Amino acid sequence: MWAAICDIWQGGKSIIIGHTVTFRNFWRPKITDRYPHSKPEENWQPKPGYRGGFAQLKSDKEDRELRCIACNLCAQACPVGCIHIEGEGKGKERHPVAFYIDMGLCVFCHQCVEACPVDALTMTEEYEISRTSRAGLIRDLDELVAAGEGRQEVSRVV
Ligand code: SF4
Numbered sequence: 001m002w003a004a005i006c007d008i009w010q011g012g013k014s015i016i017i018g019h020t021v022t023f024r025n026f027w028r029p030k031i032t033d034r035y036p037h038s039k040p041e042e043n044w045q046p047k048p049g050y051r052g053g054f055a056q057l058k059s060d061k062e063d064r065e066l067r068c069i070a071c072n073l074c075a076q077a078c079p080v081g082c083i084h085i086e087g088e089g090k091g092k093e094r095h096p097v098a099f100y101i102d103m104g105l106c107v108f109c110h111q112c113v114e115a116c117p118v119d120a121l122t123m124t125e126e127y128e129i130s131r132t133s134r135a136g137l138i139r140d141l142d143e144l145v146a147a148g149e150g151r152q153e154v155s156r157v158v
């Protein structure tokens with residue numbers, strides 16, 4: 001008998017607590033964005049630390065020289081093998097002649113970014129990356145360099 005009363009009391013208490021939480025949140029301002037039907041605000045950008053965007057290759061600010069030395073460390077670090085690099089030259093002259101990242105396979109783990117010894121590779125804050133074909137998710141050298149220079153117009157929208 002006593003156990004049944006305790007159960008009823010516990011059940012009633014949890015219903016009251018649950019409804020109190022619902023009632024309180026009912027009056028709070030809505031923070032849900034109906035993305036992509038409506039965007040939160042003009043020129044909205046993800047918060048710092050966002051890592052879900054396309055990749056980019058950085059160039060030095062002064063001479064716009066591509067930082068990448070085609071060492072292949074990022075490709076080796078990638079757990080899904082979605083980076084392909086071909087390099088030319090030796091020592092300081094070494095540079096990539098082909099660089100592909102298949103963003104359709106990428107799991108956005110940032111291991112490639114962390115593996116790079118010269119801070120040449122990073123992710124953009126470009127968050128609208130869906131494409132209508134898998135081929136549209138493969139970034140080549142030109143696109144990676146253009147993204148690093150802030151020239152997004154080279155990006156293919158396929
Ligand atoms: S973020 Fe991860 S999965 Fe994507 S390219 Fe870099 S290492 Fe590969």
Ligand code: SF4
Binds near residue numbers: 119121
């Ligand atoms: S991006 Fe960095 S790790 Fe990858 S090949 Fe270029 S220098 Fe090496």
